Amino acid sequence: MNNIFDAHAHYDDKWFDENRAELLDSMENTGVCGIVNAAVNIQSTEFALKLSEKYPFIYATTGFHPENLEDMVPDYLSKMEQFLKNPKVVAIGEIGLDYHWNIPREEQKRVFEEQLAFAKDVDAPVVVHDREAHGDTMELLRKYRPKGIVHCFSGSVELMREVVSLGMSISLGGVVTFKNARRSVEVAKEIPLYRLLLETDAPYMAPEPYRGKQCNSSMIAKTAEKIAEIRGMDVQKLLDITCENARQLYGI
DSSP: OOOEEEEEEOTTSGGGTTTHHHHHHHGGGGTEEEEEEOOSSHHHHHHHHHHHHHOTTEEEEEOOOGGGGGGOOTTHHHHHHHHTTSTTEEEEEEEEEEOSSOOOHHHHHHHHHHHHHHHHHHTOOEEEEEESOHHHHHHHHHHHOOSEEEOSOOSOHHHHHHHHHTTOEEEEOGGGGSTTOHHHHHHHHHSOGGGEEEOOOBTSOOOTTSTTSOOOGGGHHHHHHHHHHHHTSOHHHHHHHHHHHHHHHHTO
């Protein structure tokens, strides 16, 4: 397989400290053509940019994840604007809402909205994190109508259709291979192909048969096999389409 494009990964994660170089050195030999390393704060953007200097197939985002709001500085938007001048920084993200953890919701919504407004101002795509916060996430996406993706999509077919109607895409990962993945399977079957991207969220969410182990971008092959089976199509054709979708969305 080739044209494996990982639309969302975290190679700055400490889980990769022992084998990061070995993995990334091997990626192109496994068919991986692109990886977007999603930031959670300023430091992870800087880390991803260092990786992108060494590996031409790696790109970065810049933004603040809802679990990393304590890392923010008063002029964080101007810092993000400076990062966007680098051609390897391709999106605002990972931004959004996470109601799974006990993080003040009003603060999350304020920062998410600030970053959505900023993305519109600079005409950049967004990478949206939505965990147990579908209602408030969709309210802000309806308000700002950004271009971009809802990553690691966990909603229903109906929610997927609304995301698509706003002009956004979704990315699916290893969850679609899990035995209890009813919603993800339904979404994988029904989403218009031109709105679908593939991701790992590495080092997390490894697909079967690797579930529970360290995930890496080459494992998208297993996710692609499952989605191709669900849709009754050729695996390589699916990879070709989702690779092109990612390149268009991120402007690569």
